[in-house]
Amino acid sequence: MSTTQSERLRGLLEPLVAAAELDLEEIEVSRAGRRRTLRVIVDSDDGVELDACADLSRVLSQKLDETDAMGEDEYVLEVTSPGTDRPLTRHRHYVRATGRLVAFRLHEGQEVVARVLAVDEEGLDTEVPGVKGRRPSARRIAFDDIARARVEIEFNRKDKKEEEA
Numbered sequence: 504m505s506t507t508q509s510e511r512l513r514g515l516l517e518p519l520v521a522a523a524e525l526d527l528e529e530i531e532v533s534r535a536g537r538r539r540t541l542r543v544i545v546d547s548d549d550g551v552e553l554d555a556c557a558d559l560s561r562v563l564s565q566k567l568d569e570t571d572a573m574g575e576d577e578y579v580l581e582v583t584s585p586g587t588d589r590p591l592t593r594h595r596h597y598v599r600a601t602g603r604l605v606a607f608r609l610h611e612g613q614e615v616v617a618r619v620l621a622v623d624e625e626g627l628d629t630e631v632p633g634v635k636g637r638r639p640s641a642r643r644i645a646f647d648d649i650a651r652a653r654v655e656i657e658f659n660r661k662d663k664k665e666e667e668a
Contacts, residue, residue, distance in 0.1 A: 508532070508572075512541075515572050516563055520545055523559050526595065528585055532578075539578040541567075544585050548599055551584035591652040597622045604655040605629075609648050616655060617642055 512530050520527040520543070529544040543563060545551055560582040567573055567580065591597055591605065600619045607615045617629035618639075626645035633639045 512572055515566065515570060516543060519562050519566060520559065523555065523562070525551060525555065525559065528589075537576075539573075539576060540581060541573060541578050542581045542583065544583055546585055546599070548595075556582045556584065587654060587656055589653070591654070594622070594624075594646075597627060597646075597652075600654055604632075604657055606653050606655050607644060607649055608651040609644075610650045611648070615642065615644070617644070 509530055509532075512532075513527065516530065517527045523545075525545040525547050527543070528546050529542075531540075531542040531544070533540050533542070543559075545556070545559065560580060563582060564580050589596075591600060597619065601622060602619065604616060604618050607617065609615065615629075615631065617631045619627055620630055620641075621628040626643060626648075629642050629644055630639045631642050
């Protein structure tokens with residue numbers, strides 16, 4: 504997708520996404536033969552429910568039909584939330600990962616797996632799990648030191664909502 508088309512689509516769709524109290528994370532246009540797909544990836548601090556995606560899809564579809572943003576060719580519109588393997592790239596991603604286990608690759612090449620405890624403007628306060636019976640240790644990670652970060656999937660950890668119940 505050209506930068507101009509991407510910017511035009513973002514400008515057109517972002518206000519509608521914001522009106523639905525969601526964040527526009529990404530816009531992807533892909534082509535497979537004659538078929539085009541417009542994938543709009545949205546998120547929020549509380550996650551995104553299927554009904555919210557369906558409602559937003561109807562709103563975006565109507566707006567796209569009113570404009571020529573996608574041109575004359577047919578396309579499929581998909582509104583979805585980011586997958587669990589999405590890299591953490593923005594400050595809000597780290598805030599949403601508070602309480603979660605995250606795998607970090609630091610610019611110096613070191614890899615750290617730690618639970619995010621708190622996030623501020625400069626970086627993260629984390630807890631590195633103890634190994635072989637040792638206690639967990641606190642570690643501060645500056646945003647400038649992070650080359651890449653992803654949430655680690657934990658199958659045996661209770662969800663915050665489950666713990667509150």
